[in-house]
Amino acid sequence: MRSMGERKLIVLVEINKRLCKDCGYCMHFCPKKILAESKERNSRGYFYPELTDPDACISCGICATVCPEGAIELPPKGED
Amino acid sequence: MAEYMRSHMIADAQSGYCPGCLHALATRLVSDVIEELGQADNSLNVISVGCSALNILYWNGDFLSVAHGRAPAAATGVKRTNPERLVFAYQGDGDLAAIGLAEIMSAANRGENFTVIFANNQTYGMTGGQMAPTTLLGQKTTTTVYGRDAETTGYPMKMCELISTLEAPVFVARYALNSPKGIRDARAGIKKAFEYQLAGKGFTFVELLTNCPTNWKLSPLQTLEYMNTNTIPYFKPGVYKDKEAENV
Amino acid sequence: MGDIKFMKGNEAIAEAAVRAGCRFFAGYPITPQNEIPEYLSWRLPEVGGAYVQGESEIASINMVYGAAAMGARAMTSSSGPGISLKAEGISYLAAAMLPALIVNISRGGPGLGSIQPAQSDYLQATKALGHGGFHAMVFAPNSAQEAADLVYTAWDYAERDRNPVLLLMDGCLGNIMEEVQLPPMREMKDEDLPEWSLTRRNGRDYQGNITPIYTEPILEGINTMAGEMYKAWEEDDVKVEEFMLDDAEYVIVAYGIASRVAKEAVLRLRAEGHKIGLLRPITLFPFPKKQIRDLDYNRVKGIIDIEMTIPAQMREDIELQVKDRCPVYEYGRSGGCLLDDEGVYEAIGEILAGGENNG
Numbered sequence: 001m002r003s004m005g006e007r008k009l010i011v012l013v014e015i016n017k018r019l020c021k022d023c024g025y026c027m028h029f030c031p032k033k034i035l036a037e038s039k040e041r042n043s044r045g046y047f048y049p050e051l052t053d054p055d056a057c058i059s060c061g062i063c064a065t066v067c068p069e070g071a072i073e074l075p076p077k078g079e080d
Numbered sequence: 081m082a083e084y085m086r087s088h089m090i091a092d093a094q095s096g097y098c099p100g101c102l103h104a105l106a107t108r109l110v111s112d113v114i115e116e117l118g119q120a121d122n123s124l125n126v127i128s129v130g131c132s133a134l135n136i137l138y139w140n141g142d143f144l145s146v147a148h149g150r151a152p153a154a155a156t157g158v159k160r161t162n163p164e165r166l167v168f169a170y171q172g173d174g175d176l177a178a179i180g181l182a183e184i185m186s187a188a189n190r191g192e193n194f195t196v197i198f199a200n201n202q203t204y205g206m207t208g209g210q211m212a213p214t215t216l217l218g219q220k221t222t223t224t225v226y227g228r229d230a231e232t233t234g235y236p237m238k239m240c241e242l243i244s245t246l247e248a249p250v251f252v253a254r255y256a257l258n259s260p261k262g263i264r265d266a267r268a269g270i271k272k273a274f275e276y277q278l279a280g281k282g283f284t285f286v287e288l289l290t291n292c293p294t295n296w297k298l299s300p301l302q303t304l305e306y307m308n309t310n311t312i313p314y315f316k317p318g319v320y321k322d323k324e325a326e327n328v
Numbered sequence: 329m330g331d332i333k334f335m336k337g338n339e340a341i342a343e344a345a346v347r348a349g350c351r352f353f354a355g356y357p358i359t360p361q362n363e364i365p366e367y368l369s370w371r372l373p374e375v376g377g378a379y380v381q382g383e384s385e386i387a388s389i390n391m392v393y394g395a396a397a398m399g400a401r402a403m404t405s406s407s408g409p410g411i412s413l414k415a416e417g418i419s420y421l422a423a424a425m426l427p428a429l430i431v432n433i434s435r436g437g438p439g440l441g442s443i444q445p446a447q448s449d450y451l452q453a454t455k456a457l458g459h460g461g462f463h464a465m466v467f468a469p470n471s472a473q474e475a476a477d478l479v480y481t482a483w484d485y486a487e488r489d490r491n492p493v494l495l496l497m498d499g500c501l502g503n504i505m506e507e508v509q510l511p512p513m514r515e516m517k518d519e520d521l522p523e524w525s526l527t528r529r530n531g532r533d534y535q536g537n538i539t540p541i542y543t544e545p546i547l548e549g550i551n552t553m554a555g556e557m558y559k560a561w562e563e564d565d566v567k568v569e570e571f572m573l574d575d576a577e578y579v580i581v582a583y584g585i586a587s588r589v590a591k592e593a594v595l596r597l598r599a600e601g602h603k604i605g606l607l608r609p610i611t612l613f614p615f616p617k618k619q620i621r622d623l624d625y626n627r628v629k630g631i632i633d634i635e636m637t638i639p640a641q642m643r644e645d646i647e648l649q650v651k652d653r654c655p656v657y658e659y660g661r662s663g664g665c666l667l668d669d670e671g672v673y674e675a676i677g678e679i680l681a682g683g684e685n686n687g
Contacts, residue, residue: 016086019093023100023293023300029260044094062260064084068104069095074084121533124526126394136539142526144397145539147420150390153354153382157394157402160378161352162527183390186383 012059012074013051019071020048026063026072032056035063083267087111089120089141096134100300102257102290103131106199107138107170109263109288113271114141114166117278123166126155128180130172131205149180152187152196159194166274167194174204177213177237184243191248191282195273198239200315201290209295213237216310221295236314240287244320251276252321254287256312258304262289269319281324289315331510337472338363338502340510341431341495342371344476345403348483349516350429351377352402354391356384356410359443360499361433364405385410389417389430396426397538399525401483401516405431407499408449409440411457418492419458422554423540425524427486429479430464431495433502436664444664445499447584450641453496454613461551463558464492465565466612468583472506474610480511485565487522489557496612498636500585500666558614567610568619572598576605577627578680581620581646582634583609586660589667590634593676596669602680615645625653632679634672638662 020042026049027035034056035049042048048071051057064072089111097104114123123141127133129148136145146154151169159167176184176198184196203221204210211221211228214236218227228236244252251273255266266288273284289311291303298306319325335343342364345353353372355365365381372379378395382388388404395402406414411432421428434449436442453466465485469475475497486493518529526536542550569587572594573579582590587608597604609616620631631650633643640658647656659675661667 021094021099025100025300025304028301028304046099061084065260065263066105068097068101068108070086070090070108072084073086076085121528127539133541136537136541139537140535142528142535143537143539144394144526145424145537145541146393147390147416147540150387150393150417153387153390154394154397156380156387157352157354157391157396157400158398158526159394160380160391161395161398161400161402162529165528182383183387186387190380 013057013063014073014075015049015051016071016073017042017048019069020046021069022046022048023068025066025068029062029066031060031062032058083112087115089114089139091138091140095138097131098294100291100293100303101131102288103134103199103201105257105263106197106288106290107135109267109270110168110170110197113267113274116271117274119166119274119278122164123168124158126151126158126167126169128169128171128175130175132170132172132175132199133206135170149175149178150183151175151180152183152192155194156187156190156192159192163193166278168274169194169196171196171198172205173198173200173202173212173214177239184239185246188243188249188283188285189246193277193280193282195277195284195286197270198285198287199290200239200287201292202236202311203292203295205292205295209292216314238315240285240320243285248283249285249321250282250323251284253285253319254289254315254317256289256307256317258289258291258307262317276324289317333508333510334505335472335508336363336503336505337475337497338433339367340472340476340508341405341479342367343510344479345429346371346375346377347511347513348480349401349514350403350483351375351516352392352395352400353377353404354380354382354388355404355406356382356388358407358410360435360445360502361405361407361431363502364431364433385413386416389414392428393417393421393424393426396421396428397424397525398527399521399530403429403431405433407433407435408437408452411449411452415458418464419460419462420540421492422458422462422464423460424538425490426492426538427483427490428492429482429486429495430492432497434496434498436662442664443499445585445666446637446662446664447498447586447635448637448641448662449496450612450635450637453494454615457494462554463613464494465489465561465614466494466496468496468610468612470501470584470587470608472501472504472508475501476508476510490524491557496584498585561614562617565611566614566616566618568616569608569610570605570619571608572605573607575603575627577603577629578632579623579628580604580606580632580634580676581609581642582606583612583642586634586636586667589669589672592669593672596673597676604676617649620646620649628654630654630679631656632676633658634667635660636662636667
């Protein structure tokens with residue numbers, strides 16, 4: 001993790017690839033288009049989203065909102 | 081930011097739902113709201129029959145699984161004997177609008193103080209995609225292979241509109257889960273319904289427009305677009321009744 | 329505790345249920361059982377219970393399902409056509425292992441049949457209360473007093489077995505007025521609510537669930553356990569009344585209202601010197617197999633099945649125990665036509681004389 005003193009935006013999106021079923025909603029709705037399908041499959045055989053440009057993430061939470069499985073989380077700031 | 085954290089009310093595993101199924105999203109929304117309201121231990125999920133029954137393996141809170149269409153009746157027995165509990169029935173469209181039509185209308189008409197979450201995906205998903213009472217005209221199913229025909233099968237049934245004609249219900253609303261905004265509105269609607277129930281105000285009904293990628297034979301993303309062009313124009317989202325707002 | 333009242337059989341059932349701790353009733357009007365919901369509609373609120381008039385028998389039994397899942401002592405009542413509709417819910421109660429009392433104040437059938445009394449639901453009650461191959465304990469009282477006494481203990485059996493109990497009584501007994509000594513009011517405490525139930529009033533602090541659907545191996549296990557339970561009932565829970573059987577050469581088997589008419593006939597025929605007695609099943613399931621099987625067939629020349637239904641429905645259960653060791657005769661009335669003293673006396677007289685009436 002970056003230190004709290006750093007000015008750069010902290011990437012908050014956490015993707016639990018184990019829960020993903022590759023519906024593609026997160027990638028479709030991401031306003032910055034910085035989620036892309038993985039090359040690897042998860043344990044259930046699904047491709048899952050990966051952040052292609054963490055620095056561009058604005059932590060809007062849309063990916064977490066639209067994920068049917070709850071596979072994407074944005075942990076509260078200050079924790080971790 | 082609790083809104084973006086996975087609730088403990090659902091199992092730490094994949095749901096039983098197909099990829100892209102908004103049933104899973106509906107379940108997650110309900111679980112989020114219950115946890116946010118601090119009702120995890122006090123809530124009771126009355127699970128109906130159909131894909132909604134997949135929650136038997138997914139729901140971490142107290143639940144009672146019941147017969148097809150009878151969730152509002154069973155919930156009546158639950159709530160009348162344990163009025164302090166946050167009780168909700170979780171029903172699909174075949175369950176609620178066909179076999180369970182008497183139960184839902186009568187529970188609503190009695191003003192039972194519980195909430196019904198109605199996942200409307202216009203098909204019998206669990207049994208393989210037969211026509212539901214909510215199937216759109218022209219929509220192809222395994223029992224309407226040329227598309228639903230009003231001549232022989234009538235018209236898709238609008239439950240929010242029907243229930244809002246009754247005197248007793250205090251909150252009746254429909255939301256579409258195919259967009260971030262729709263999902264956020266739905267979350268707020270579910271929360272309002274549960275808050276009304278906890279305040280003892282009476283019957284609350286939240287319809288969630290969902291999809292069925294498997295039986296609609298569309299990709300998950302295509303179902304979202306299908307909902308925009310077909311489902312939402314017929315089943316119009318909105319608050320159909322909010323007695324508390326009227327009283328202000 | 330001399331709480332003696334003059335009341336209808338139906339009312340005795342309702343008041344005994346309240347005193348047994350019943351705090352939830354849901355039902356739908358149907359003759360000839362309407363006094364039960366009518367009574368409970370005002371009586372249950374007096375004791376903090378809930379009464380709901382359901383939109384149908386199906387809804388009502390499912391309301392009972394919900395209340396029973398919360399550990400409440402819950403019941404419904406109906407008559408044949410309504411019990412058919414409740415079949416779904418009764419099967420689900422058995423599957424979900426939920427205790428409840430179901431009362432059938434029976435009338436003439438099949439179909440809408442007749443609103444007059446009949447005993448035409450024996451097979452439904454004992455063999456197939458719903459789909460899936462399960463049984464409920466079936467109590468068949470023959471007086472308002474016995475109905476009250478059986479109702480008072482019904483939930484003890486239902487909760488012991490986690491299985492519904494059926495009280496089967498005809499419209500005659502439901503509507504005649506008799507003197508009833510009522511049992512004392514039981515005090516129900518929250519902490520006594522069953523541990524398996526979904527209530528939290530008993531202090532449960534972990535997740536609970538109740539379901540009527542299982543994975544295959546679990547379902548097979550549950551059905552196997554149920555089979556063992558039914559066998560245990562036969563050992564432990566059979567209730568019969570034996571009347572003048574010690575030297576009887578002819579044995580009448582009759583339950584409910586038929587047994588009262590049969591008893592009159594026994595007394596009359598005994599006075600004429602006939603060696604005749606009555607074996608009255610009080611539990612129809614478990615059926616008193618042993619009591620019939622172990623009769624002394626060197627002495628017993630015939631068994632007479634008297635039921636207020638045509639054809640007789642209990643006859644096959646009797647024959648399975650008699651095993652051709654003596655003839656089994658039947659006499660009955662049906663369709664809401666009542667058994668009467670003279671008709672039964674004459675029919676038995678013909679059987680004793682070597683013939684069979686209406687067999």
